[in-house]
Amino acid sequence: MTRPEQSTAHASFRHFPLNAWYAAAWDHEVGRNLVSKTVANRPIVFYRTTAGRAVALADACWHRLAPLSMGKLRGDDEIMCGYHGICYDADGRATFMPAQDTINPSATVHSYPVVERHRYVWVWPGDPALADPGLVPDLYWNDHPDWAGDGRTIHVNCGYQLIVDNLMDLTHEQFVHGSSIGHDSLSESDFEVTHSDRTVTVTKWMIGIDPPPFWKRNLQDRFPDYEGPVDRWQIIRYTAPATIAIDVGVAKAGTGAPDGDRRQGVTGTVINTMTPETDRTCFYLWAFARDWCLDKQVITTRLREGVSGVFFEDEVMLEAQQRGIEANPGYDFYNLNIDAGSMWTRRIVQRMISAETGADASAPTHAAADAAVAMGAVTNAANEPRSDNGGGQGAEVAGGVARHRAEPAAGLMGRGL
């Protein structure tokens, strides 16, 4: 007997496609050092060759699975395992084996496809044959001369899909972000949803409203004397599986913004891309780019810090929601009309996953993913430049991770990774 197709709207929905580009890090985070990250339940070590190319290898030595991130860089593009010294090139092929003159051709580790674009290092955890760089989401605002901005990475203890849900429905701003960007008109105004195979767009216009504080300030950067009402827009554009660019802004009311004339306004783009770490944790890379006063660096800082504060409010709610879901195993979401955008994203993602037949069977288990994350924290800490008492850092981080896992409510929100 078939049931209505609706499993993707369930509270326990936590899956992700593997055949997709995920932003693993900001470009400046990857250099001539070893960075260990878990992406889609897979432990990966990142580094850069001397020629500047970013490399992503499976963070587990072919020999006895020791994390390569505890090893060393060697030569121009190689990594040496810190346990018994096997060396691998950027393609993951062994170039040196201890105590033998020959190289075993099967001595390899998986080299994940990597693309650097728009300030992010993107990695493809799935079938390398399908890794088309043309599929990297277009986040040009991050490094386009007509835009200025900056952002951060937040490690969030929730499944990435909860962040997608959060961004696809901005009515929550009224309740979660009341002091900065929230406004009563958010939950009152109508919105429109459209979709295609790989994209979903949610459009909302609020005409002739009082600007919330955040937007009043931004508009005054450009029009210092303007005190009047504004037309405000939020156009949310999702690209599967986990990237959302939101076109946001305000213009002096009645100056034609809804018809495309934004000369009397200010426009921002909130750039969001989520990378599943495990089924219940993720990295959230965000940035805010603006089209006004590009030469004023201080505005970049103000916006980055302001948005950072706003997103912290989301993070608190999202982590609590994840705990709520796990604490109520028999219960399900009740989906509302405001969830239409998120429902489409879930349907698209479910179709991508279904298309990857067999991919799930090879996915690591929860326990393996948790272990991968804890291990990554240890090796990253060990890789950091040592201060005088630096010897204990690895243990400290590992302890923090363990503590947090034992008592997820204890206040460590996993920020700043």
Add this chain to the structure above:
Amino acid sequence: MGATSHKRWGKARVLDVCEVARHVRQVVLEPEQLEAPAPPGSHIDIGVYVNGRADVRSYSVVGMGAYGSELILGVQLARQSRGGSAYMHALRRGQEVSITQPLQNFPLTYGRPGYVLAAGGIGITALVAMGKALKARKADYRFVYGARSRDLMAFVDELAVEHGDRMELRIDDEGSSLDVAELVEAVPAGGELYVCGPTPMLDAVKAGWAKAGRRPAELRFETFGSSGRFAPEAFRVRIPRLGLETTVPHDVSMLEALQACGADMMYDCRRGECGLCQVKVVEVQGVIDHRDVFLSDAQHEAGDRLQSCVSRVVSPRTGGLPGADGQQAAVSIDVP
């Protein structure tokens, strides 16, 4: 209670099927697994076959059998039904069906100073267990049961015996019709009115409740199986943007017809309450029969959108529009 449970599907055996009123059969099911008796107001989802296709329908649990392990349902054979009730009426003793655990959308709140239960026709199935529970708790309640004629009223004799003076029958044929104002007035301050019946009755009660300035939260009703203002009829639906056009047969929902002709439709509840299957109405020939509880009266009136899982369109003639005899019902829409 109130959070949405995961549906757990399991098997059940049909223990008995028998006629309990004209067009109404009682179906007794023994689930393979039942953790607790079904609470008053709950329903189950059951897998049915309609036109050779698997589908799901919801039926209220009238009560538990004598051993506390059987679920009793009451199913009216709807002349214009989408086919689910015909399947239910054709069930035979010993047959196996797929059902969910009892699901609760219509919980009874205890401890109120007074209650009125108001059933219209087959809506009685949702209220029988509530009456029993209120009586057992010695609550102050009135039980009002209305229908067109006595032979249509399932369980009427048992209920009269069980509830004595507290039971009031309103039978059109016998000259006593349901009076909404009187119903509302009978609910003491702080008390609750539980209603289950056809859409016109529910609409009238909602209007009467609002008019009396009563607290919306104290009027309780559930939302599946809205029967609309008009009998369902076939109509044409077009999505000009996608170049799609199809007929919605009288026993198929617009949502299903659109899916069948290739539109990628969003939905969740499929009973007109979540708002996810909403479509934009571009043009309509005829009258929209809104059957959802998501949109407000004003939005229904405006007619620029509808919930495709339950709402329909009827011809101008059926809808009572003047001078449009013979024109077929049709609607042009756009989808997300």
